[in-house]
Amino acid sequence: MSEYQSWGKRKGWEDVEPTRQDDGVDSCVVSIPYSAEFEDTMNYMRTMMKRDEHSLRALEITREAIELCPGNYTLWCYRRSILSSLSDSALFLEEFSLTEAFIEDHPKCYQVWSYRQWLVEATDDLSREVKLCDAAIESDSKNYHAWSYRQWLVTRLRIWREELEYLDEMLRRDHWNNSVWNMRYFVVKHLGPAADFVEREIDISVQYIQKDVDNESPWNYLNAMVRESDSEGAEKRFVEFCQQCIAAHLRSVHPRAALVRAYLCFARSGVRAGLEEARAAEVCLELSELDPIRRKYWLFCHRKIKSDSRSL
Structure with missing residues (x-):
């Protein structure tokens, strides 16, 4: 040096x-x-x-x-x-190489990602960006700044279907990666999902839950897709699936947590989806023992369910 x-x-x-x-x-x-x-x-x-x-x-x-x-x-x-x-167009061109080097050396620095976005918008040149995002995520698949930038990029390019294929592959690699599930929800929301599309997404989340019932990410995604469906049939299917998982995995937290949250959500919309108040309250008590870190939260949910039932 x-x-x-x-x-x-x-x-x-x-x-x-x-x-x-x-x-x-x-x-x-x-x-x-x-x-x-x-x-x-x-x-x-x-x-x-x-x-x-x-x-x-x-x-x-x-x-x-x-x-x-x-x-x-x-x-x-x-x-x-x-x-x-x-x-000077030559200086702008050099800036692409400079920012790529900075992103490689400092991938968690949001300032360089923000600057890169300005550079792309100033030049209207998006030709390198998908490759740049792919490389950053390949290096660290949970890099928040790379995924945030990717959301902007996919929106700018309107490559929703192509992105869904990319996310399919990313889930096959690592279905525990919550960043992928978050991005998938972002894409699906922008596609304006029809009923059959939501059913497909519900099937996908069920498939990954069956691989590992203690993976919280697909549970959260499943819950979101059921809400997106706005279908009583999907809600009933969801409740039945949760109950099946509880029966098969006696000490698993996530299917019980999903069941309680679903009950509270469906109750607000006036739909019970075949889930009795007594069972929902019972599950809260089970969670207060199985999930001691959030014991007080589950006891609060238990009180809320009981209180709501008395007000009906």
């Missing part, structure tokens, strides 16, 4: 005086131990921002400052302002 050279000693920076950080007091009780490189870079960075200079050298220093602190959103905003002012 080459030795760091202060910005004041670099060619083309002779006219720039550094602006030191103002901590508001003559001396700090506990000062932050910045590296010499970081302190020097930020001192010159402050001067450039005070000047509101939009130039190639301003672009240069923002890059080095961001490399030192990629989470500094102010630096990304300033860089965006510089690029917009310079309005």
